[in-house]
Amino acid sequence: MADGPEEIGRLIGLMARLPGMGPRSARRAVLHLVKKRSQVLLPLAEAMKAVGESVRPCVACGNLATSDLCPICANPKRATGTLCVVADVADLWAMERSQAFQGRYHVLGGLLSALDAIGPDELGIPKLVARVTEEELTEIILALPATIDGQTTAHYIADALPELNVTSLAQGVPIGGELDFLDDGTISAALRARARV
Amino acid sequence: MADGPEEIGRLIGLMARLPGMGPRSARRAVLHLVKKRSQVLLPLAEAMKAVGESVRPCVACGNLATSDLCPICANPKRATGTLCVVADVADLWAMERSQAFQGRYHVLGGLLSALDAIGPDELGIPKLVARVTEEELTEIILALPATIDGQTTAHYIADALPELNVTSLAQGVPIGGELDFLDDGTISAALRARARV
Structure with a gap:
């Protein structure tokens, strides 16, 4: 037993495959889950099951939906x-x-x-x-x-x-962006696409 | 619908409460889960349920276990x-x-x-x-x-x-540690606890 019972090792292995997670952060997350069994672990397992069972791609646009059409495609407005x-x-x-x-x-x-x-x-x-x-x-x-x-x-x-x-979409300086922190490509694109004030 | 169906929003909210996760990384993780439904999402939900049902603290030491005594406490060696x-x-x-x-x-x-x-x-x-x-x-x-x-x-x-x-446990220079990168407290502790070579 390197990292606790087999069930824990399996859960750590699966968590470590999530984007932004590694073995260490997965271990930390799983220990947190075990400590907060009723507040986090069980609700999370339920929420995952619910998503797995009900969420699928919208047949029209590919957005995530719980029915054939997503709310955007189904919205007549x-x-x-x-x-x-x-x-x-x-x-x-x-x-x-x-x-x-x-x-x-x-x-x-x-x-x-x-x-x-x-x-x-x-x-x-x-x-x-x-x-x-x-x-x-x-x-x-x-x-x-x-x-x-x-x-x-x-x-x-x-x-x-x-x-x-x-x-x-237009390319250019992001709102709040400071020129000093922008890459050359963005500045060039913004210059090429310059517009009258 | 800010971030997809209600089920997705709920799952993102729960994932965001894990240590090392925030709203953005939780969103990314959940989209990954939905894409890998059978390889990751459903096994993860199952693994969480299994941990929630079978893992509990060892009655003797507090380690995580699937029986009353953890493997360490139960090991006569x-x-x-x-x-x-x-x-x-x-x-x-x-x-x-x-x-x-x-x-x-x-x-x-x-x-x-x-x-x-x-x-x-x-x-x-x-x-x-x-x-x-x-x-x-x-x-x-x-x-x-x-x-x-x-x-x-x-x-x-x-x-x-x-x-x-x-x-x-002794305090001192960690194996592979370079003095230049160590804090003053560690260096002081290592000096106080110096030993004959």
């Missing part, structure tokens, strides 16, 4: 003409928190990546193209990460939808 | 004359990993702390004193943190057991 394409559900949540977009989403579930062998079919880009025709969209807004893979994916989608107005 | 007192189960595991101690343990479950109103009774120190008489111990080794609370607890235990040989 959301604008139908524009679609915001995001790489991941976390990005959709970030967009929603900003409350700046009133349309619907499409979650790719990743980005094109030659290194990880992720091609257009893995990302469901054919499904996105089909959706464009079905839903009579006028604009697609790409809210993809400003990385090489993000740009590759953006260009691929723009090429696949030549008749459509495909736009992308 | 472990020396019975010496007892190693640790603050927490994590410290017991650390001692066990070092394989340097062959006796049995006593887990206090914390340290004396005026600030947190933790007194001798909360730590089960009366139980420790009773154990000393019952088990005919010859030495108690205090493996407590080298902090103010740890030292307070060490002195309290030594005072409560005047007829016993109460020792404490």
